[in-house]
Amino acid sequence: QSALTQPASVSGSPGQAITISCTGTSSDVGGYNLVSWYQVHPGKAPKLIIYDVTDRPSGVSSRFSGSKSGNTASLTISGLQAEDEADYYCNSYTSSSTLVFGGGTQLTVL
Amino acid sequence: EVQLVESGGGLVEPGGSLTVSCAASGFTFSTYNMNWVRHTPGKGLEWIASISSDGTFVYYAESMKGRFTISRDNAKNSLYLQINSLRVEDTAVYYCARGFLTRGFGVWGQGTMVTVSS
Numbered sequence: 001q002s003a004l005t006q007p008a009s010v011s012g013s014p015g016q017a018i019t020i021s022c023t024g025t026s027s028d029v030g031g032y033n034l035v036s037w038y039q040v041h042p043g044k045a046p047k048l049i050i051y052d053v054t055d056r057p058s059g060v061s062s063r064f065s066g067s068k069s070g071n072t073a074s075l076t077i078s079g080l081q082a083e084d085e086a087d088y089y090c091n092s093y094t095s096s097s098t099l100v101f102g103g104g105t106q107l108t109v110l
Numbered sequence: 111e112v113q114l115v116e117s118g119g120g121l122v123e124p125g126g127s128l129t130v131s132c133a134a135s136g137f138t139f140s141t142y143n144m145n146w147v148r149h150t151p152g153k154g155l156e157w158i159a160s161i162s163s164d165g166t167f168v169y170y171a172e173s174m175k176g177r178f179t180i181s182r183d184n185a186k187n188s189l190y191l192q193i194n195s196l197r198v199e200d201t202a203v204y205y206c207a208r209g210f211l212t213r214g215f216g217v218w219g220q221g222t223m224v225t226v227s228s
Binding site for chain 2: 003032034036038040045046047048050051052057087089091093096097098099100101102103104
């Protein structure tokens with residue numbers, strides 16, 4: 001199972017919105033509404049911010065939103081804040097009953 | 111407080127074996143599926159394996175089959191990952207995480223570092 005494809009890096013200014021893409025295949029992203037997104041700050045454990053493509057766990061800011069079209073899922077962060085600077089990873093359930101992660105995207109807040 | 115605490119990491123020579131553990135507290139461990147995920151600077155996050163709440167079902171990433179074994183002891187509220195024939199590329203922070211493969215992992219431990227080097 002190949003890793004999902006994410007851009008290596010994205011950047012944005014405070015207050016702006018950015019979108020991170022996550023591209024897979026019909027055997028993972030495209031086949032199921034079971035994409036999750038994680039935020040990882042350096043030296044810290046991952047934090048779940050989106051599950052089931054669009055749902056936010058309790059306590060996660062509404063500035064984070066998810067969507068999907070075909071084999072590509074997307075994470076949008078609106079109203080960028082300095083504390084959003086982190087690495088972001090998507091993952092998807094697969095037709096083999098496994099899980100595959102994306103390669104990660106480094107977000108820089110300018 | 112819901113908590114997962116990993117232990118057992120360290121420096122291991124290539125070809126060696128290691129078992130990392132995860133102690134759970136603050137929730138009914140026996141009712142949750144559990145998982146192991148590792149984080150490396152080069153590859154990012156990699157899912158390793160998942161085990162059902164009663165230990166009946168286990169799932170592995172294709173690339174992890176054969177050398178990695180996930181297990182649990184519900185009486186001890188503990189999760190384990192045995193790694194055999196360790197390779198330099200297994201060097202990573204190993205995390206345990208609570209949750210179903212299909213619903214996201216909402217609770218993570220702080221991780222334990224495994225370094226494979228001669």
